[in-house]
Structures are given as C-alpha cells and as structure tokens.
Amino acid sequence: MTRAIMHGCNGKMGQVITGLCKEDPDIEIVAGIDVSNHIKNEYPVYQSLWDCKEEADVIIDFASAQAADVLIDYSVQKEIPVVICTTGLSEEQIERIEAAAQKTAVLRSANMSMGINILMDLLKKAAKVLAPAGFDMEIVEKHHNQKVDAPSGTALALADAMNNALEENYEYKYDRSQERKKREKYEIGIQAVRGGNIVGEHEVIFAGTDEVIEFKHTAYSKAIFGKGAIEAAKFLAGKPAGFYDMSDVIQSADR
Ligand SMILES: NC(=O)c1ccc[n+]([C@@H]2O[C@H](COP(=O)([O-])OP(=O)(O)OC[C@H]3O[C@@H](n4cnc5c(N)ncnc54)[C@H](O)[C@@H]3O)[C@@H](O)[C@H]2O)c1
Numbered sequence: 580m581t582r583a584i585m586h587g588c589n590g591k592m593g594q595v596i597t598g599l600c601k602e603d604p605d606i607e608i609v610a611g612i613d614v615s616n617h618i619k620n621e622y623p624v625y626q627s628l629w630d631c632k633e634e635a636d637v638i639i640d641f642a643s644a645q646a647a648d649v650l651i652d653y654s655v656q657k658e659i660p661v662v663i664c665t666t667g668l669s670e671e672q673i674e675r676i677e678a679a680a681q682k683t684a685v686l687r688s689a690n691m692s693m694g695i696n697i698l699m700d701l702l703k704k705a706a707k708v709l710a711p712a713g714f715d716m717e718i719v720e721k722h723h724n725q726k727v728d729a730p731s732g733t734a735l736a737l738a739d740a741m742n743n744a745l746e747e748n749y750e751y752k753y754d755r756s757q758e759r760k761k762r763e764k765y766e767i768g769i770q771a772v773r774g775g776n777i778v779g780e781h782e783v784i785f786a787g788t789d790e791v792i793e794f795k796h797t798a799y800s801k802a803i804f805g806k807g808a809i810e811a812a813k814f815l816a817g818k819p820a821g822f823y824d825m826s827d828v829i830q831s832a833d834r
C-alpha cells in the first residue's frame with residue numbers, strides 16, 4: 580500500500596485523485612495540503628507541508644507554481660519522492676527541481692495522460708523527418724477558462740520533444756501580433772485558446788507545401804491525468820534519488 584500526501588488536495592485535480600484513491604486498494608491519501616479549506620475530506624488537511632504529521636511514501640502535487648518552492652524544499656529535506664504535475668513553473672524552479680533530483684526521487688510531467696506521452700514519442704520521429712523536408716511546426720492548445728498559465732505545460736513539453744529531436748535549433752513563437760514579418764524557418768509557433776470547460780486539447784501541425792499533417796490529442800476527462808498521477812506515485816515510492824518521467828512509468832507497466 581502506497582501512502583500519499585495530496586498537495587493541492589482541494590483543487591479540481593486534488594479532488595479527482597481523492598475520488599480515484601478511494602476506489603484503489605493499493606494507494607491511500609494519508610494527508611492533504613491546501614491553503615483553501617472549503618472541502619471536507621476523509622483525511623487530515625494542513626495549510627502547509629511543514630505542519631503535516633503523517634508519514635508518507637510519496638507526494639502527489641497538483642497545486643500552484645507559487646507552492647512549488649516549499650514543496651521542493653520539503654521533499655528534499657524529508658527525502659520523500661515527489662510527483663510534480665503543476666505547470667507554469669519558472670525556469671529557476673525547473674532548475675531547482677532538477678537539483679532536488681540528486682537528493683530524492685522526482686518525477687515531473689506536464690501531462691500525466693498515456694496519450695500525450697505516446698504522442699511525444701511520435702512527434703520526435705515526425706519532426707526528425709518532416710522539419711528537414713521543409714514542414715513548418717505549429718502547436719494550438721485549448722483549455723478551460725479557469726486555467727492561469729499559458730501556453731499549457733503540455734504544449735511546451737510537445738515543443739521541447741520536437742526541438743530536442745532537432746538538436747535544440749528552434750525558437751518558440753507565442754505572439755505574431757507585434758511585428759510585420761514572415762515566419763522564420765527555425766521557429767515553433769505556440770498558440771493558446773481559453774474557454775468554457777474544455778479539459779484539454781493539443782493539436783500539432785506540420786505544414787508543408789501543398790500538404791499538412793496534424794496530430795491531435797483530446798482529453799475528455801480529468802480522470803486521465805489523475806490515473807496517470809496515481810500510477811506515477813506507486814512507481815516512484817521507494818525509488819532512489821533521480822529524475823524520472825512518464826516514459827519510465829509506461830515502460831515499467833509494459834514489463
Ligand atoms: N500534469 C498534468 O497532467 C496536469 C493535469 C491537470 C492540471 N495540471 C496542473 O495542475 C495544477 C492544478 O490544477 P487544478 O486544475 O487542480 O487547479 P485548481 O486551482 O483547481 O487547484 C489547485 C489547488 O491548489 C491549492 N493551492 C494553491 N496554492 C497553494 C499553496 N501555496 N499551498 C497549498 N495549496 C495551494 C489551491 O487552493 C487549489 O485548491 C495546475 O498547474 C495545472 O496546470 C497538470
């Protein structure tokens with residue numbers, strides 16, 4: 580049985596995971612952390628990780644970028660593995676997370692769904708063939724009107740996957756409204772749409788001369804992220820210090 584602390588337990592994802600864990604005999608949420616206390620949970624909830632009295636094997640994080648610094652300090656000092664799902668982190672926070680992985684097990688993924696993680700692999704292959712053949716790469720993402728960060732962490736991760744496959748030669752272009760000039764060859768355009776309760780859509784477009792190839796992932800429910808995070812938490816508990824990602828979780832399930 581994996582004992583988890585749910586960081587951001589009273590948010591949308593925190594509550595999805597609370598529901599999923601109730602049905603899963605292999606994981607238990609022993610405590611929650613949240614600055615908001617508008618929800619009654621079956622586990623104790625603390626405003627700060629440092630107040631938490633329960634012992635745990637892993638922390639699952641879906642909170643906010645502002646909460647990430649304390650989360651990193653706590654997981655390093657307590658040597659508790661941490662699954663970081665929050666997006667919108669700064670470059671500095673990402674560097675701190677990478678450094679933390681030398682002291683404890685850290686898994687960070689902007690998208691916990693199986694589909695997006697498979698898509699990342701496909702995009703690496705597609706980019707390697709299509710970009711040199713002259714195809715332009717553009718990403719359009721769509722999310723609900725409550726989302727605070729833009730573009731989505733997933734859109735950035737998809738762009739990174741393609742850019743890594745192309746030896747980091749590409750720059751990301753978020754806004755074309757401020758200049759009058761043609762598109763550069765070595766850029767990946769990333770556009771964000773916000774509205775209603777769209778769970779999450781990512782479209783990656785390879786536009787060539789007289790032909791276009793599109794990859795699209797649509798999330799129909801937040802449960803896909805919750806299930807992935809729970810699998811990641813079970814995988815990470817007890818692991819030695821190091822930086823892990825969802826491909827490690829997917830590979831471990833394949834065996
Ligand atoms: N990796 C993924 O697959 C994935 C999927 C969905 C959402 N997300 C990301 O997860 C994060 C949370 O998403 P959500 O939709 O649940 O948001 P939400 O706003 O509904 O929930 C966030 C919760 O965190 C709490 N919180 C904020 N600051 C805190 C702090 N300093 N200490 C403790 N608790 C704090 C809030 O009170 C809130 O209850 C976002 O960054 C989102 O982009 C990632």
Ligand SMILES: O=C(O)C1=N[C@H](C(=O)O)CCC1
Pocket residue numbers: 666689690722726730731732733734778779
């Ligand atoms: O609902 C959100 O917020 C989501 N955030 C992640 C991102 O920024 O990529 C993953 C999809 C849902």
